[in-house]
Amino acid sequence: MADTFRAITEAAAIALDVERTSIWRLLPDRNAIMCEDDFVRAERRHTAGEMLAARDCPSYFSAIAETRVIAAHDARTDVRTRELISPYLEVRGITSMMDVPIWDKGQLYGVLCHEHVGPARHWTSDEETFAGNLADLASLALEEGQRREAERRWDAVVNSIQEAVFVLDGNGTIVHANPLAARIIEHAGGGITLAERMELVEFRDEQGRVIPADRTGGRRSLRGEIVREINQLVFKRAGDRRSFRITSAPMRTGDRIHSVVVVMADVTEEVAFDRLKREVLAALAHEFKTPVAIVKGYAQFISKRLDASPAQRPMLDAIERASNRLQRLIDDLIEVSGISLGRLVLYREPVELTAMLRSVVQWAALAATHHRLVLNAPEPVTVSADLPRLEQAVRRLVDNAIRYSPPGDVEIDVALSDKYVVIAVRDRGIGIPADQTNRIFELFFRAHAGTPHDVGGLGIGLFLAREITIRHGGAMWFESEEGKGSTFYMRLPRTEVP
Amino acid sequence: MKSRGEILVVDDDPDLREFLRLTITSMGFEVISAANGQEALDVLEGLNPDLILLDMKMPVMNGWEFCRAIDGRDACPPIVVLTAAPDPAARAAEAHADGWLGKPFEYEDLEATVRKFAARPAR
Numbered sequence: 001m002a003d004t005f006r007a008i009t010e011a012a013a014i015a016l017d018v019e020r021t022s023i024w025r026l027l028p029d030r031n032a033i034m035c036e037d038d039f040v041r042a043e044r045r046h047t048a049g050e051m052l053a054a055r056d057c058p059s060y061f062s063a064i065a066e067t068r069v070i071a072a073h074d075a076r077t078d079v080r081t082r083e084l085i086s087p088y089l090e091v092r093g094i095t096s097m098m099d100v101p102i103w104d105k106g107q108l109y110g111v112l113c114h115e116h117v118g119p120a121r122h123w124t125s126d127e128e129t130f131a132g133n134l135a136d137l138a139s140l141a142l143e144e145g146q147r148r149e150a151e152r153r154w155d156a157v158v159n160s161i162q163e164a165v166f167v168l169d170g171n172g173t174i175v176h177a178n179p180l181a182a183r184i185i186e187h188a189g190g191g192i193t194l195a196e197r198m199e200l201v202e203f204r205d206e207q208g209r210v211i212p213a214d215r216t217g218g219r220r221s222l223r224g225e226i227v228r229e230i231n232q233l234v235f236k237r238a239g240d241r242r243s244f245r246i247t248s249a250p251m252r253t254g255d256r257i258h259s260v261v262v263v264m265a266d267v268t269e270e271v272a273f274d275r276l277k278r279e280v281l282a283a284l285a286h287e288f289k290t291p292v293a294i295v296k297g298y299a300q301f302i303s304k305r306l307d308a309s310p311a312q313r314p315m316l317d318a319i320e321r322a323s324n325r326l327q328r329l330i331d332d333l334i335e336v337s338g339i340s341l342g343r344l345v346l347y348r349e350p351v352e353l354t355a356m357l358r359s360v361v362q363w364a365a366l367a368a369t370h371h372r373l374v375l376n377a378p379e380p381v382t383v384s385a386d387l388p389r390l391e392q393a394v395r396r397l398v399d400n401a402i403r404y405s406p407p408g409d410v411e412i413d414v415a416l417s418d419k420y421v422v423i424a425v426r427d428r429g430i431g432i433p434a435d436q437t438n439r440i441f442e443l444f445f446r447a448h449a450g451t452p453h454d455v456g457g458l459g460i461g462l463f464l465a466r467e468i469t470i471r472h473g474g475a476m477w478f479e480s481e482e483g484k485g486s487t488f489y490m491r492l493p494r495t496e497v498p
Numbered sequence: 499m500k501s502r503g504e505i506l507v508v509d510d511d512p513d514l515r516e517f518l519r520l521t522i523t524s525m526g527f528e529v530i531s532a533a534n535g536q537e538a539l540d541v542l543e544g545l546n547p548d549l550i551l552l553d554m555k556m557p558v559m560n561g562w563e564f565c566r567a568i569d570g571r572d573a574c575p576p577i578v579v580l581t582a583a584p585d586p587a588a589r590a591a592e593a594h595a596d597g598w599l600g601k602p603f604e605y606e607d608l609e610a611t612v613r614k615f616a617a618r619p620a621r
Contacts (some may be wrong), residue, residue: 304606
């Protein structure tokens with residue numbers, strides 16, 4: 001800014017043939033102005049920093065806020081400027097002044113002063129107009145300076161963030177790339193237009209399936225979508241691939257999408273580690289099975305084949321039950337790691353839901369001696385499903401309802417529409433704390449962990465139940481009120497079953 | 499003179515091998531055990547058991563390799579795979595085995611399987 005102000009003061013001093021020109025800035029509290037640049041023509045010298053307080057020259061302060069040009073032919077007598085005599089005019093020998101306010105976005109920024117030394121000078125109207133234009137120039141310089149400052153700050157942010165930032169125009173051509181983005185382009189071997197890009201880079205989803213050119217994040221955002229997903233980028237030239245978390249969003253003017261911002265974070269290491277974690281989990285679960293087989297096998301063998309005493313029998317039963325529990329946990333872990341690795345395969349067959357629900361109720365009744373299970377199923381309804389999986393999902397819901405409610409009724413309702421069948425599992429239990437409702441389906445999340453309601457477990461039941469439902473083309477959601485109970489809904493599509 | 503069926507148990511876990519030996523012996527069969535596929539092949543040099551109970555994940559030679567090694571032999575005894583894999587039936591089919599038991603198994607299932615496959619007339 002200082003350079004621009006210097007240029008203006010020098011130009012003004014020469015053009016208007018005055019001894020001094022200066023630009024003053026009104027301080028934020030509006031109680032003083034401070035000199036940003038003072039040019040003394042004879043000495044070709046710039047200074048700055050002097051202050052003038054409003055209390056010493058109130059008329060001058062109100063004049064600069066209200067007047068387009070203060071043309072004081074005789075500054076020592078003019079009511080607007082005579083207050084300046086002792087603090088300012090006398091010491092510099094100034095006789096005539098022409099001061100023009102500088103405005104910045106509708107706010108008074110300060111004042112541009114032209115000061116004449118020697119016999120009083122009568123300012124012409126042309127000179128007044130010219131001085132006004134110079135002040136406008138200063139205003140423009142201010143705006144330009146701020147724009148450049150804003151741009152500089154934007155660039156600083158975009159250039160330093162640890163993500164690659166691309167801006168695409170309406171055709172999908174890259175029109176801006178920050179340094180990290182430029183590095184990705186360079187690694188790919190170029191490719192600014194969409195066609196070039198698809199030659200050099202292949203987009204794949206998390207499971208490694210190729211994403212067609214018109215389904216990439218950038219393309220979908222050009223159609224108005226905000227996309228957030230993890231993609232693998234296969235660099236065809238370099239022959240390597242990396243995983244990126246891609247966020248892309250459309251930028252609009254009115255209804256028109258003129259460009260798209262794509263932010264890409266390299267998450268290759270995180271993805272690999274996540275995969276490793278799940279594989280370790282699966283391998284561990286697998287390794288647990290042989291020891292459990294030995295424990296359970298001996299317990300059953302002694303109990304069934306050898307003569308266990310009446311005192312030993314309940315102990316052996318307890319060992320067997322504990323083994324079964326371990327086995328279930330292991331199966332859960334394997335299931336969860338398998339699902340997360342995309343390996344859950346459904347074997348569909350016609351499944352009659354009422355019969356399945358009856359079997360779930362029987363299973364639950366064995367363990368839940370204090371709860372009454374009420375099944376309200378209007379008529380037999382058949383869906384296409386993987387029976388063991390679906391039953392497992394419903395068991396999870398019923399099991400939760402029993403675990404997290406005091407003795408009483410647990411209701412299972414079936415509602416039918418043309419397209420869907422909805423199974424509702426309702427309890428009158430403790431409910432789900434309001435601040436945890438949005439995490440309830442997360443893997444390993446346990447709403448009641450560490451509270452008196454904590455009944456143990458891994459926190460995978462609802463995750464599994466919902467995952468299985470989604471894989472069946474369905475949806476799962478819930479309603480809950482703390483202290484009153486929860487209802488979980490499983491909606492399945494009613495497909496044609498031959 | 500053999501009066502009882504013979505069963506070859508192949509598993510790298512010594513405790514599981516001992517469990518199978520003990521329980522299957524108590525069912526009235528004779529049990530020979532091997533710690534991996536290679537040992538099992540060696541056993542088969544001098545013996546033709548009525549059933550092979552085969553673990554899949556083993557060092558030296560695993561269950562699949564063992565199955566491939568004896569595939570196509572004449573008079574090959576039935577093989578039941580013992581596996582901790584999530585889908586034992588598919589694993590058994592891959593190995594061209596005759597049956598499967600998922601670990602951990604129910605004692606009753608073990609007994610039923612052994613009796614089903616090894617209940618050949620005594621030679």
